[in-house]
Amino acid sequence: MTPDIKVTLAGVEFANPVMTASGCGGYGEELAKIFPLSKLGALITKTITPEPRLGHPPPRTAETAGGMLNAIGLANVGVDRFIKDIIPFLSRQKTRIIVNVAGSRISEYVEVCARLNDIERIDMVELNLSCPNVAQGGMEFGNDPIMTEKSIAAVKKVFKKPLIAKLSPNVTDIVAIARAAEQGGAAVLSLINSVLGTAIDIETWRPRLTYNRGGLTGPAIKPIALAKIDAVYNNCALPIIGVGGISDWRDVVEFMLCGARAVQVGTALFIYPDAPVRIIEGLKDYMKKKNIKSLNDIIGKVRKY
Numbered sequence: 001m002t003p004d005i006k007v008t009l010a011g012v013e014f015a016n017p018v019m020t021a022s023g024c025g026g027y028g029e030e031l032a033k034i035f036p037l038s039k040l041g042a043l044i045t046k047t048i049t050p051e052p053r054l055g056h057p058p059p060r061t062a063e064t065a066g067g068m069l070n071a072i073g074l075a076n077v078g079v080d081r082f083i084k085d086i087i088p089f090l091s092r093q094k095t096r097i098i099v100n101v102a103g104s105r106i107s108e109y110v111e112v113c114a115r116l117n118d119i120e121r122i123d124m125v126e127l128n129l130s131c132p133n134v135a136q137g138g139m140e141f142g143n144d145p146i147m148t149e150k151s152i153a154a155v156k157k158v159f160k161k162p163l164i165a166k167l168s169p170n171v172t173d174i175v176a177i178a179r180a181a182e183q184g185g186a187a188v189l190s191l192i193n194s195v196l197g198t199a200i201d202i203e204t205w206r207p208r209l210t211y212n213r214g215g216l217t218g219p220a221i222k223p224i225a226l227a228k229i230d231a232v233y234n235n236c237a238l239p240i241i242g243v244g245g246i247s248d249w250r251d252v253v254e255f256m257l258c259g260a261r262a263v264q265v266g267t268a269l270f271i272y273p274d275a276p277v278r279i280i281e282g283l284k285d286y287m288k289k290k291n292i293k294s295l296n297d298i299i300g301k302v303r304k305y
């Protein structure tokens with residue numbers, strides 16, 4: 001038996017459920033030297049903003065127990081160079097392409113997405129409504145249900161393909177934000193972005209990041225991501241892409257049992273850049289062993305007490 005690992009999100013079919021998380025594989029050029037990107041369900045790019053950004057000065061990453069902190073500050077080439085220099089490379093890759101977008105005002109999200117709408121090769125846009133590492137990282141949108149709904153509705157007017165809303169765990173009621181995203185016209189949700197955190201150097205008494213705080217990612221946040229996905233899956237109809245601490249195929253099974261229909265791999269890429277390939281193989285072997293024919297037989301099937 002060959003298990004069926006195809007998944008469909010908002011009417012778009014993906015060869016498998018494993019995607020790269022935004023900001024952890026750049027624009028894919030380095031990863032393509034390690035494995036063919038056609039192995040991925042989708043490549044999700046680093047956040048793109050209207051203007052190029054250098055991000056925060058180093059140090060902007062720090063290792064912590066079971067994870068890492070980052071405050072990169074949305075360093076990226078800006079939408080003009082992205083279209084001119086990166087899209088030609090992405091267009092040659094035989095995988096789904098999802099572009100992650102942020103802005104400091106609703107008009108900036110609209111501006112970038114209007115430009116991307118003209119590009120056939122882009123399958124979806126993921127709106128970063130949740131970056132904790134810059135003053136204008138979308139948190140002022142992602143924190144507030146009304147702003148979440150408004151920003152997605154505004155982008156939907158100019159971007160005609162499906163929109164993914166990427167939500168923050170750093171909120172009191174993620175279900176309210178998820179419902180607002182649905183109301184605004186999002187077709188898919190990504191849960192979760194990084195968890196706000198910091199670390200201090202006890203010799204210098206300085207924070208270990210120049211931004212003073214950052215986003216915690218990696219295995220340390222997996223239980224948080226699973227709990228948020230469980231809450232949203234049971235209270236919102238949108239399909240969910242799970243992200244947060246996924247390192248191997250066992251993690252993916254847990255995310256799917258909690259309701260994720262697809263997954264993203266982030267921090268694990270810094271340790272094993274080929275993690276997505278190993279995960280896909282491990283998932284297929286697990287399905288064969290358990291005689292599971294399709295991922296639909298796993299998604300949301302956690303047996304709760």
Ligand SMILES: Cc1cc2nc3c(=O)[nH]c(=O)nc-3n(C[C@H](O)[C@H](O)[C@H](O)COP(=O)(O)O)c2cc1C
Binds near residue numbers: 021072
């Ligand atoms: C170095 C680094 C940079 C990131 N940059 C972005 C980004 O530009 N946009 C975004 O939406 N998420 C960004 N993220 C968050 C990831 O996409 C993901 O949501 C988070 O890392 C949790 O997944 P993980 O535990 O598998 O890394 C970044 C994460 C890291 C570690």
